[in-house]
Amino acid sequence: MLINIEGLEFAYKSTPVLNNITLNVDGPQFISIIGPNGVGKSTLIHCLNKILSPTKGVVSIDGKNVNDYTLKELAKKVGYVPYTSTDIFPLTVVDTVLMGRHPHSRWKSIDNDLEIVYDTLKLMKIEHLAMRSSDELSAGQKQKVILSRGLVQQPRILLLDEPTSNLDIKHQMEVTRILKGLCKEKGIIVVMISHDLNIAAKYADQIIMMHEGGIFAVGSPADVITEKNIKVVYEVESKIIIDEGRPHIILRDEPVEIDGSIDVEFKGRTESRTSITTPV
Amino acid sequence: MEVGLSSLKEDYRIYILRKTVFMIACISVALLALGLSVSFGKYEIGFFESYGIIIDHLRGIEPADEMKHYIVWELRLPRAIMAIAVGAGLGIGGAAMQSMLRNPLADPYTTGVASGASLGAAVAIILGICLIPSLTGQYAIVVNAFFFSLIPATIIVLISKYKKTTPTMIILAGIGVMYIFSATTSLLMLIAEPDSLAEVYIWTVGSLGRASWENIPLVITFVIIGIIIIQTNSRNLNILAMGDKNAISLGVNALRTRLTLLVTIAFLTAGIVSFTGTIGFVGLIAPHIVRIFLGSDNRYLVPASAALGAALLIVADCIAKEAGATGLPVGVITAIIGGPIFLMILLKMRSKAWN
Numbered sequence: 001m002l003i004n005i006e007g008l009e010f011a012y013k014s015t016p017v018l019n020n021i022t023l024n025v026d027g028p029q030f031i032s033i034i035g036p037n038g039v040g041k042s043t044l045i046h047c048l049n050k051i052l053s054p055t056k057g058v059v060s061i062d063g064k065n066v067n068d069y070t071l072k073e074l075a076k077k078v079g080y081v082p083y084t085s086t087d088i089f090p091l092t093v094v095d096t097v098l099m100g101r102h103p104h105s106r107w108k109s110i111d112n113d114l115e116i117v118y119d120t121l122k123l124m125k126i127e128h129l130a131m132r133s134s135d136e137l138s139a140g141q142k143q144k145v146i147l148s149r150g151l152v153q154q155p156r157i158l159l160l161d162e163p164t165s166n167l168d169i170k171h172q173m174e175v176t177r178i179l180k181g182l183c184k185e186k187g188i189i190v191v192m193i194s195h196d197l198n199i200a201a202k203y204a205d206q207i208i209m210m211h212e213g214g215i216f217a218v219g220s221p222a223d224v225i226t227e228k229n230i231k232v233v234y235e236v237e238s239k240i241i242i243d244e245g246r247p248h249i250i251l252r253d254e255p256v257e258i259d260g261s262i263d264v265e266f267k268g269r270t271e272s273r274t275s276i277t278t279p280v
Numbered sequence: 281m282e283v284g285l286s287s288l289k290e291d292y293r294i295y296i297l298r299k300t301v302f303m304i305a306c307i308s309v310a311l312l313a314l315g316l317s318v319s320f321g322k323y324e325i326g327f328f329e330s331y332g333i334i335i336d337h338l339r340g341i342e343p344a345d346e347m348k349h350y351i352v353w354e355l356r357l358p359r360a361i362m363a364i365a366v367g368a369g370l371g372i373g374g375a376a377m378q379s380m381l382r383n384p385l386a387d388p389y390t391t392g393v394a395s396g397a398s399l400g401a402a403v404a405i406i407l408g409i410c411l412i413p414s415l416t417g418q419y420a421i422v423v424n425a426f427f428f429s430l431i432p433a434t435i436i437v438l439i440s441k442y443k444k445t446t447p448t449m450i451i452l453a454g455i456g457v458m459y460i461f462s463a464t465t466s467l468l469m470l471i472a473e474p475d476s477l478a479e480v481y482i483w484t485v486g487s488l489g490r491a492s493w494e495n496i497p498l499v500i501t502f503v504i505i506g507i508i509i510i511q512t513n514s515r516n517l518n519i520l521a522m523g524d525k526n527a528i529s530l531g532v533n534a535l536r537t538r539l540t541l542l543v544t545i546a547f548l549t550a551g552i553v554s555f556t557g558t559i560g561f562v563g564l565i566a567p568h569i570v571r572i573f574l575g576s577d578n579r580y581l582v583p584a585s586a587a588l589g590a591a592l593l594i595v596a597d598c599i600a601k602e603a604g605a606t607g608l609p610v611g612v613i614t615a616i617i618g619g620p621i622f623l624m625i626l627l628k629m630r631s632k633a634w635n
Contacts, residue, residue: 075531089576103531118285127283
């Protein structure tokens with residue numbers, strides 16, 4: 001089992017964020033985590049690479065509790081690409097991406113590292129920017145640089161926190177296609193948080209839909225992205241059409257009406273909702 | 281545009297070579313300034329004559345002019361060496377602080393570390409109290425300065441660990457601590473004996489006038505240890521500058537690295553402040569000037585900031601020695617000259633070395 005999460009809970013002081021999450025991932029695949037803002041998506045992936053320590057529960061990578069890994073050992077197995085990366089003191093693209101070799105590094109970087117960096121930049125189609133300073137790049141180019149840094153870590157699991165949020169549609173598809181290809185070619189698990197449900201639906205093998213700190217649904221895009229699930233989790237009306245076997249969402253700007261009563265159990269309380277009106 | 285691997289390798293090689301050349305240039309300027317500074321001062325002794333005196337002393341030849349020998353060997357040379365060591369220490373401390381706290385305004389002074397050291401020194405001088413009671417004299421000052429400088433360093437660590445802080449908040453906290461410590465030092469000065477008052481005053485403005493062959497080895501030891509630890513962590517500093525989440529995900533223990541570096545900087549600053557007082561601006565501007573020419577890669581920024589800090593301080597001290605009727609404390613010169621030069625560079629270069 002590559003990723004094994006048992007009864008994971010996390011709270012910021014007294015505010016619970018993640019509630020009793022259990023999840024197993026046993027082989028290379030493209031997983032997309034979706035859910036509204038503040039639902040705990042980033043917190044969940046931060047618990048996988050020791051950025052955060054769970055309040056309760058166990059997270060194992062490759063059969064070993066993450067707490068038993070040193071940070072450097074874990075960084076060889078798990079790569080992470082943040083939503084944004086601040087560059088108060090910018091470096092060149094090549095130096096930024098070379099940092100991804102840190103978990104594998106010896107005292108100084110060698111030619112081999114430069115070759116890995118070059119191959120990754122070429123894959124991302126930004127090799128011509130290699131010697132540019134990162135503050136001279138557009139937001140989308142910067143995002144590709146940080147993504148490249150995660151890739152040169154050569155991890156078995158790659159965690160991505162909205163890696164395509166600054167990219168236009170063409171580049172979003174291009175990058176997601178590359179990530180999907182990496183799952184197959186390199187046999188890695190890609191876990192990507194995404195707010196773009198159509199991108200997630202188009203490329204993901206599995207989708208994890210989160211709601212109020214828990215996992216609401218897990219499965220193939222067609223199983224998870226349904227009109228009913230979207231209504232409960234995002235509180236919006238939508239219409240789903242199936243294109244090439246995958247769902248495609250069309251959002252509808254109308255008040256949400258939930259038929260009858262849907263009970264959502266979480267944090268020891270039960271909420272009963274009958275009608276939620278979307279502001280116009 | 282197609283860029284091949286071999287051309288990237290070549291570009292990268294040239295890029296590293298350029299950094300190395302700049303670093304060597306900074307070191308050369310510092311050594312040249314060291315050479316020139318020996319012949320600077322109110323008492324006129326020519327450049328070649330100064331070196332004649334030094335060479336004669338090293339060869340054990342009896343000095344022809346006792347006065348000139350005393351000025352060059354006992355006053356100017358130790359002062360110049362002290363300037364190099366202190367400038368290097370301040371430059372490296374500033375570079376490490378800025379990257380570690382991800383703040384261009386950070387240096388041992390703006391984070392309160394130097395004011396902590398100053399207060400520690402003032403407690404030893406005025407009240408005669410040392411945290412290790414068996415120690416007296418210069419050692420008592422160094423020990424107090426070190427432990428007091430750990431207070432703001434600890435506050436920085438605690439703030440960044442337990443609160444969701446921005447880099448600006450850390451500096452504001454440092455400035456807050458700096459004011460408290462400076463006010464306490466001023467309070468102590470009110471009750472001080474005239475002799476200790478003069479000594480503490482020199483502390484608050486910063487001077488190299490007390491450099492001697494006795495205290496140089498200690499300062500050099502502090503600076504060399506500081507440089508080794510900070511340079512060893514220079515790659516980690518690059519990663520820390522990208523934020524804690526990035527650091528952890530790349531296998532760097534952000535908290536432990538920051539702690540190691542803060543204690544090292546406290547140790548380095550205490551060692552410097554105990555002998556020279558608070559010399560401002562060098563730690564702040566040296567790394568920024570280097571960044572304009574060299575970029576922000578700490579593997580090169582750290583040693584180059586040390587070299588440029590040394591060069592800046594020794595030049596400032598040459599001016600300090602010549603200024604006024606009896607010379608001025610170097611801290612005054614670094615602040616008066618350093619500030620406008622920094623603003624000028626900032627406006628003229630329009631560099632994007634900072635965001």
